[in-house]
Amino acid sequence: MAGERAATLSDVAREAGVSLATASRALNGSDRVVRPELQERVLAAASKLGYTPNANAQAMARGSTETVGLLVKDISDPYFSTIAGGLADEAEKHGLLVMLCNTGGQPEREQKFLAALRRQRSRAIVLAGSDTADVRHTSEVADLLTSYLDGGGRVAAISQPRLPVDTVVIDNHGGAKALAEQLVGLGYRRAAVLTGPEDLLVSAERHAGFAEGWLETTGSEPACVSDEFSWDGGRRAMTRLLENGRNNGAEVDCVFAVNDLMALGALAACRQAGIEVGPELAVAGFDDIATLRDVTPGLTTVRLPLADIGRLALELVLGKPSAELRKRSVHGEVVLRESTPPRS
Amino acid sequence: MAGERAATLSDVAREAGVSLATASRALNGSDRVVRPELQERVLAAASKLGYTPNANAQAMARGSTETVGLLVKDISDPYFSTIAGGLADEAEKHGLLVMLCNTGGQPEREQKFLAALRRQRSRAIVLAGSDTADVRHTSEVADLLTSYLDGGGRVAAISQPRLPVDTVVIDNHGGAKALAEQLVGLGYRRAAVLTGPEDLLVSAERHAGFAEGWLETTGSEPACVSDEFSWDGGRRAMTRLLENGRNNGAEVDCVFAVNDLMALGALAACRQAGIEVGPELAVAGFDDIATLRDVTPGLTTVRLPLADIGRLALELVLGKPSAELRKRSVHGEVVLRESTPPRS
DNA sequence: CTGAAAGCGCTAACAG
DNA sequence: CTGTTAGCGCTTTCAG
Numbered sequence: 001m002a003g004e005r006a007a008t009l010s011d012v013a014r015e016a017g018v019s020l021a022t023a024s025r026a027l028n029g030s031d032r033v034v035r036p037e038l039q040e041r042v043l044a045a046a047s048k049l050g051y052t053p054n055a056n057a058q059a060m061a062r063g064s065t066e067t068v069g070l071l072v073k074d075i076s077d078p079y080f081s082t083i084a085g086g087l088a089d090e091a092e093k094h095g096l097l098v099m100l101c102n103t104g105g106q107p108e109r110e111q112k113f114l115a116a117l118r119r120q121r122s123r124a125i126v127l128a129g130s131d132t133a134d135v136r137h138t139s140e141v142a143d144l145l146t147s148y149l150d151g152g153g154r155v156a157a158i159s160q161p162r163l164p165v166d167t168v169v170i171d172n173h174g175g176a177k178a179l180a181e182q183l184v185g186l187g188y189r190r191a192a193v194l195t196g197p198e199d200l201l202v203s204a205e206r207h208a209g210f211a212e213g214w215l216e217t218t219g220s221e222p223a224c225v226s227d228e229f230s231w232d233g234g235r236r237a238m239t240r241l242l243e244n245g246r247n248n249g250a251e252v253d254c255v256f257a258v259n260d261l262m263a264l265g266a267l268a269a270c271r272q273a274g275i276e277v278g279p280e281l282a283v284a285g286f287d288d289i290a291t292l293r294d295v296t297p298g299l300t301t302v303r304l305p306l307a308d309i310g311r312l313a314l315e316l317v318l319g320k321p322s323a324e325l326r327k328r329s330v331h332g333e334v335v336l337r338e339s340t341p342p343r344s
Numbered sequence: 345m346a347g348e349r350a351a352t353l354s355d356v357a358r359e360a361g362v363s364l365a366t367a368s369r370a371l372n373g374s375d376r377v378v379r380p381e382l383q384e385r386v387l388a389a390a391s392k393l394g395y396t397p398n399a400n401a402q403a404m405a406r407g408s409t410e411t412v413g414l415l416v417k418d419i420s421d422p423y424f425s426t427i428a429g430g431l432a433d434e435a436e437k438h439g440l441l442v443m444l445c446n447t448g449g450q451p452e453r454e455q456k457f458l459a460a461l462r463r464q465r466s467r468a469i470v471l472a473g474s475d476t477a478d479v480r481h482t483s484e485v486a487d488l489l490t491s492y493l494d495g496g497g498r499v500a501a502i503s504q505p506r507l508p509v510d511t512v513v514i515d516n517h518g519g520a521k522a523l524a525e526q527l528v529g530l531g532y533r534r535a536a537v538l539t540g541p542e543d544l545l546v547s548a549e550r551h552a553g554f555a556e557g558w559l560e561t562t563g564s565e566p567a568c569v570s571d572e573f574s575w576d577g578g579r580r581a582m583t584r585l586l587e588n589g590r591n592n593g594a595e596v597d598c599v600f601a602v603n604d605l606m607a608l609g610a611l612a613a614c615r616q617a618g619i620e621v622g623p624e625l626a627v628a629g630f631d632d633i634a635t636l637r638d639v640t641p642g643l644t645t646v647r648l649p650l651a652d653i654g655r656l657a658l659e660l661v662l663g664k665p666s667a668e669l670r671k672r673s674v675h676g677e678v679v680l681r682e683s684t685p686p687r688s
Numbered sequence: 689c690t691g692a693a694a695g696c697g698c699t700a701a702c703a704g
Numbered sequence: 705c706t707g708t709t710a711g712c713g714c715t716t717t718c719a720g
Binding site for chain 1: 404
Binding site: 352353354364365368369372374376397398400401402403404405406407 | 715
């Protein structure tokens, strides 16, 4: 019946003819033990009344909640949704609920969410993908986090070494460098990098790693074109690259887009320009997004264990707090596919 | 300082030299108004003390929370993550937090999450993708939902007409039927459908719609192969289909996989079998997953406005409650690409 | 317009 | 083992 006030613990206690405390002890396993007979009576009363504990009241009384917050830039981006999937699975194992915060990359939203999570007294917060080099914003976030930490909250970040919290560090530099070396090994000699905005850390790290690897093995620097960190950005960057090449004759034989989505956009640009990726021009990405593993031509990329990263971040944030900041490194693995055939 | 107890509203009140009630009224806009002078003093005290309201306490006192629950089968699946993205954006506009529940398709988990959401006194719950025909589970879920609704909660589902709640109905049948008609118009005559498990409603509806369209236009029934509702399932189903065709000569010229992922698996199977999709065999999917829009060959599919569906579901669940069940229909749009060229 | 006081539902000492 | 009794932090009548 819609009119009935939900049953409370005291209703259950009354119905079972026991005290409030006993009812509480019987319904949740406290350290105290209740005589089996009473235990049973309480359980029966609870189910008869359709009793559901009120998590908010419990949170108040206990001083702690069962929720963790997850901040991502865009949950519809497979990169983040895969991380979220791993984290959600791990959370479920711990009996925790995940508060999903989609920041859309907007600093204000990010700060708003952080405040909300603090209000909710979330046990922990995991930050994924808001790693900008914007100093002002970074320091405001750091302040918010510090006060959250002081309040007993726990925080971990994924790949944002600038924040003073436990971090799952993704070896963007190393992965991109390894990729460069393998490409050189395949016979490529003139590379270009398609990057995102320069203040985006992931992008900058991957760019730097690739450039370093390329320089060390070939002695030359790869060219570079910047645009958005997205499919469109990749397409535009590649289009510009092709135009430049035509104008000044500085053609490249190999292109590294700093993520798979950009690489896909680059592929589209090539197709439109009538260039056959693979035989005519090599293209590689980064991330190894699952749904993209079967595009044609197969995209060479650096595989990141995204779901594990999500799990790891939660483990880190749930683990025993330690004085010093913890770092957990995760490495990518180069996956060679048809988009970068050995160069004959 | 890590040792300091977080400031409470009474701390603020004392600091500002006003009563608890006044502090409360000043800090949240209640209907009562406070004199500007006091208002200011309270605000100053709050910021001086670094006061953050305790959402759990507010929830208790007010009897309502600022969270909504979202149940999805698998957040790392782009279908669900896109819906989640739209819903999360809409939630942010309403100042609501989203509790993400990843059921993994497991009925027990689903029920556990539902119970948790009820405990949390979530304002509303949106169910996406657990539409199975399992009667026992469905009725248990229906019971849980009913008691949640009785407690004042709101529920909406995406495409699960069996549940007694407001629903965003996806026209799977109509979309698949329209696709069938277009394919016939393109000149195809012998079709096969790659379906998921028969107790999965989306799959069954798309299958039925396609079959109906095909039958009405050609007078013949499409063949059918069932497997998992996944990339692997699509690959396996297609492989089996090709083997059968070879054995009994009943070759098809056109294959409809009930979702894009299966279609992609089918593409892989074709490639492996040395069949060129497009010229030799047409393949179509359903959903129009964004990251897949640029695979080669371009996949013909039925585009679903996934993000809008998420938004719509939240609107529905937040809207004024009405006695009768509301349904909001969403239609797909056939998108023809290279995987189904006009047949000459 | 402001303050006092009564809860919201539950847990956790503290006594029996 | 069980019951009594304070709160947890905030909102909201109900009086001033």
